[in-house]
Amino acid sequence: MAAEEDKQKSIPVLPWMRSPIDVSSFDECPLTLLPCLDPRLKVALENMEISSLFPVQLAVWQETIGPGSFERDLCINSPTGSGKTLAYALPIVQMLSTRSVKCLRALVVLPTRDLALQVKEVFSAIAPAVGLSVGLAVGQSSIADEISELINRPKLQLGVSFDPEDFLPELQSSVDILVATLEGYGPYQ
Numbered sequence: 532m533a534a535e536e537d538k539q540k541s542i543p544v545l546p547w548m549r550s551p552i553d554v555s556s557f558d559e560c561p562l563t564l565l566p567c568l569d570p571r572l573k574v575a576l577e578n579m580e581i582s583s584l585f586p587v588q589l590a591v592w593q594e595t596i597g598p599g600s601f602e603r604d605l606c607i608n609s610p611t612g613s614g615k616t617l618a619y620a621l622p623i624v625q626m627l628s629t630r631s632v633k634c635l636r637a638l639v640v641l642p643t644r645d646l647a648l649q650v651k652e653v654f655s656a657i658a659p660a661v662g663l664s665v666g667l668a669v670g671q672s673s674i675a676d677e678i679s680e681l682i683n684r685p686k687l688q689l690g691v692s693f694d695p696e697d698f699l700p701e702l703q704s705s706v707d708i709l710v711a712t713l714e715g716y717g718p719y720q
Contacts (some may be wrong), residue, residue: 552594554609557586565589566597569628572621575660585614588621595622616653624654627707628661635704644669644714651710658708666706670714681706 561583564632576582584592589611595607609615627636639654641647647669654665667682683703 536666552590554586554590557584557589560589560631565592566645567623567625568596569646569661571660572625572628572657575657576621578658581617584621585618587612592622595627599640616650618682620650620653620657623696624658624661624663627658629662630707632703633664633707635706635709637708639708639710640713641710642714644671644712647710647712654710662706663707665708665710666709668709670712681709 562568562576562581565573565584565613591605591607605619607615607618623637623639629634639647639650641650647667651665651667659666668681681704683705706710
């Protein structure tokens, strides 16, 4: 009996594991009733022929943006085709929509290249509506090519003296959101 109690005590239980949200009690929610949705994102969703959010999407929205918004980690467990990607992509884009300086603000890491490509498509469908750009790093091209697409290097102007010892170029991200996988890189292949 004591060994069983010790075993139960040693299993970590995270707060979200203690009281999971059952989305079966949620109905779809029309975009017009979604609280706090940026109007530009509403238009982007409508352009994707989305007029309402699925239950899992609504539950995540309410936990992150809506009335129950909390800054904490979420674990989403839902069947394929239930809308998980948009469930997390929409709040991320909404939160980043007020950014004032372009820099890398979100990194989404996926286990496979195919999944990364699918997730990038979802982000790319909504992020530009609020002025955000999305990049992809999946090892399909050389690392140098991927880096050149993700980093802005300052351009030297004619007539400006350039001494390599005095000049350290500031590298800036050319994307706000990066979708990536380790699948195509090094020992992860």
